[in-house]
Amino acid sequence: MIEKRLQKFLAKFDELNIDAALVYKDENRNYLSGFTGDDSFLFITKEKSYFITDSRYTEQAQNEVVGFEVLEYKPPIHDFIKSLVEKHNVKRLGVEEDRMSLSDYITYKEKLEGVEIVKLEQTIEKIRMIKTMKNKVNRNSCKHCR
Numbered sequence: 001m002i003e004k005r006l007q008k009f010l011a012k013f014d015e016l017n018i019d020a021a022l023v024y025k026d027e028n029r030n031y032l033s034g035f036t037g038d039d040s041f042l043f044i045t046k047e048k049s050y051f052i053t054d055s056r057y058t059e060q061a062q063n064e065v066v067g068f069e070v071l072e073y074k075p076p077i078h079d080f081i082k083s084l085v086e087k088h089n090v091k092r093l094g095v096e097e098d099r100m101s102l103s104d105y106i107t108y109k110e111k112l113e114g115v116e117i118v119k120l121e122q123t124i125e126k127i128r129m130i131k132t133m134k135n136k137v138n139r140n141s142c143k144h145c146r
Contacts, residue, residue, distance in 0.1 A: 002034045002066040005127070006049060012123050013046055018094040020045045021120060022081060025099045028124040034066045042068065043081060045088045052080065078104070082111045094120040 009021075009032060023029050023042035032042060033051055037060050040053040051068035053061050054075070061070045073080040085093065093112065095105075097119040108117055 002032070006032050006044070006067050008127050009124060010044070010046060012127075013094075016094055016118070016120065016123060018092045018118060018120075019090040020085065020088060020092075021094040023096060023124065025096050025124075028096065028128075031124065031128055033064075033068055035061055035064050037061070037064075041077060041081075043084050045090070047088070050084065052077070078107050078111050081108070085112055085115055090115055092116045092118055094118055094123075096120055096122075096124075098122070 013019075013021075021042070021044045023032065023044065026038065029035060029040060029042050032044075035051065035057075037053075037057045040051060040057055040061065043050040043052060049068045051061055051065045051070045052073050053070070055072055058070065058072045071080075084090075091114070093108075093115055095108075095117055105117065108115075
């Protein structure tokens with residue numbers, strides 16, 4: 001089930017015109033990866049998906065995360081993300097515009113020279129909402145069957 005969630009998100013990459021996505025928001029990270037902890041990031045490309053965390057959560061991530069390669073980073077996260085952007089030749093990076101701070105945005109703009117940072121436009125939330133709405137419809141249908 002978790003892997004299907006990631007596939008639904010990846011299917012939106014062409015529509016968003018992005019090469020990769022950086023996911024910060026706890027509920028989106030947890031929804032896509034299955035992770036129940038904190039202080040972690042997802043870096044997702046069409047070819048490879050990474051779950052990025054620090055040493056406090058590495059073991060938990062290895063036990064919980066589905067469909068991602070677990071990587072451990074040492075702060076600052078910006079340099080680690082830069083290395084992945086370069087490795088995957090990312091030209092357009094999607095970010096959660098309602099979660100990324102102005103400070104992070106400025107830092108990424110400086111470090112990721114030649115990379116356009118674009119909004120994900122709440123794509124993950126919309127995918128999550130569809131599932132929620134289906135569940136509500138199914139629950140209501142079952143109530144009427146009784």
